[in-house]
Amino acid sequence: DVKVTQSSRYLVKRTGEKVFLECVQDMDHENMFWYRQDPGLGLRLIYFSYDVKMKEKGDIPEGYSVSREKKERFSLILESASTNQTSMYLCASQFGGRQQYFGPGTRLTVT
Amino acid sequence: AQRVTQPEKLLSVFKGAPVELKCNYSYSGSPELFWYVQYSRQRLQLLLRHISRESIKGFTADLNKGETSFHLKKPFAQEEDSAMFYCALSGQDGNKLVFGAGTILRVKS
Numbered sequence: 001d002v003k004v005t006q007s008s009r010y011l012v013k014r015t016g017e018k019v020f021l022e023c024v025q026d027m028d029h030e031n032m033f034w035y036r037q038d039p040g041l042g043l044r045l046i047y048f049s050y051d052v053k054m055k056e057k058g059d060i061p062e063g064y065s066v067s068r069e070k071k072e073r074f075s076l077i078l079e080s081a082s083t084n085q086t087s088m089y090l091c092a093s094q095f096g097g098r099q100q101y102f103g104p105g106t107r108l109t110v111t
Numbered sequence: 112a113q114r115v116t117q118p119e120k121l122l123s124v125f126k127g128a129p130v131e132l133k134c135n136y137s138y139s140g141s142p143e144l145f146w147y148v149q150y151s152r153q154r155l156q157l158l159l160r161h162i163s164r165e166s167i168k169g170f171t172a173d174l175n176k177g178e179t180s181f182h183l184k185k186p187f188a189q190e191e192d193s194a195m196f197y198c199a200l201s202g203q204d205g206n207k208l209v210f211g212a213g214t215i216l217r218v219k220s
Contacts, residue, residue, distance in 0.1 A: 004154075040212055042117075042197060042211050042213045043197065045207065045209075048207065050206070096206075097204075099145070099160065100157070100208060101156075102154045102156065103154065105154065
């Protein structure tokens with residue numbers, strides 16, 4: 001069974017702080033994704049990675065960066081958190097073009 | 112451009128009634144369509160994909176290329192079907208997904 005874990009379920013940060021969200025998968029999947037989930041907007045892709053040290057921008061990359069130093073780990077970084085980044089963040093992993101497996105989500109609040 | 116439209120934010124039905132969650136898409140090539148579901152306090156998970164043509168938990172969906180639709184149907188709703196449903200599209204690269212805004216299904220007793 002594929003397991004995707006995220007470092008925190010809930011996180012509260014102050015405006016301007018640097019925030020790290022981590023995602024780990026245990027199935028040797030090549031592809032990993034970061035989304036944000038907002039009511040009425042669905043899931044929007046922030047960044048994705050097809051391999052170690054590779055990253056590509058999704059639909060809403062502004063204000064975010066990512067890091068993939070190891071195949072199993074994909075980190076999302078908010079360089080300077082802002083209130084409009086308050087959201088639910090979902091990580092997913094995928095093997096080839098098959099289904100995506102999602103983590104439990106991190107609910108981030110920026111005050 | 113790839114786009115997925117779910118016109119209903121909320122669909123409320125009585126137990127035993129038929130359910131149809133609408134999904135329309137915009138894509139110039141041959142898409143792959145999915146339905147993902149998120150039950151309360153659970154993670155988002157795949158419900159079904161059009162290429163497998165199977166029924167999961169009584170739900171089915173048929174890809175209609177003429178109408179560019181992939182509506183999700185169930186003949187008799189159950190209370191445990193209450194959840195958030197997302198329609199998603201995968202394009203030619205087969206990896207990235209474009210999601211619709213989601214529809215909350217509420218099944219009342």
